[in-house]
């Protein structure tokens with residue numbers, strides 16, 4: 001990952017003066033979806049780029065050491081070797097950006113990756129994911145325990161009650177505490193945008209999270225009714241740009257929740273490139289949080305490379 005965002009002092013003025021032009025945001029969101037995607041001959045390269053930005057995720061009640069192990073093996077070899085060879089990419093060390101699991105499965109993931117001699121980071125959701133409705137001390141303890149077990153990236157959830165009641169400074173203080181509990185682990189802050197009611201709240205929460213030292217801001221847990229959408233992404237990306245222009249610190253962006261198709265991943269890459277520039281199109285500043293996206297990307301790459309559609313058994317780990 002890149003150098004960290006140290007954060008700034010809390011500045012209520014910066015948060016309060018925000019006005020979001022909803023019509024303009026919706027128009028921009030519509031235009032990005034209608035836009036031409038990378039030309040056919042470049043699509044496989046773009047899809048591989050998307051693969052390298054995936055936080056390959058499993059966040060299920062029935063997660064076990066064995067399905068976490070399979071996830072880790074898939075993260076190490078996300079696309080079939082023969083397909084990569086045909087693209088002359090077999091020796092480029094293509095892997096996903098991270099694996100993402102619940103705190104109680106971190107040790108399993110660390111063990112599997114270590115046994116396979118892989119340095120892929122383990123990310124863990126924490127702080128009472130997904131609702132964040134547990135006592136502060138237990139949320140902090142969860143972060144410390146995930147870090148102790150070897151997670152080097154922590155995806156925290158914000159306290160939506162504080163955001164919805166305009167207690168921005170209290171939210172800043174909580175996130176600061178989470179940042180301290182993370183230690184050297186990079187912190188991604190999940191805004192749960194589907195529960196923030198307005199685009200202004202999305203902008204304000206983004207700014208508060210960055211002021212408090214988040215290394216990434218992330219749209220959603222994947223468990224809200226509405227997850228990563230293009231309008232909220234545009235607001236968050238503009239906040240990242242504003243924060244960068246004011247402080248010189250680059251904060252990463254992670255859309256997550258409901259991203260399932262190769263086509264969508266191309267739209268996300270295009271949006272990031274246009275809003276923040278190519279510099280952000282790397283795993284240290286861009287992640288796609290997804291549990292089932294990789295399967296569709298691999299299928300699409302199979303089609304690009306062989307001209308045929310893969311049967312289910314031909315991509316068994318997808």
Ligand SMILES: O=C[C@H](O)COP(=O)(O)O
Pocket residue numbers: 057059100220221222223256257258259289290291292293
């Ligand atoms: O953080 C990642 C999300 O939980 C993944 O959501 P998803 O299962 O809808 O891909």
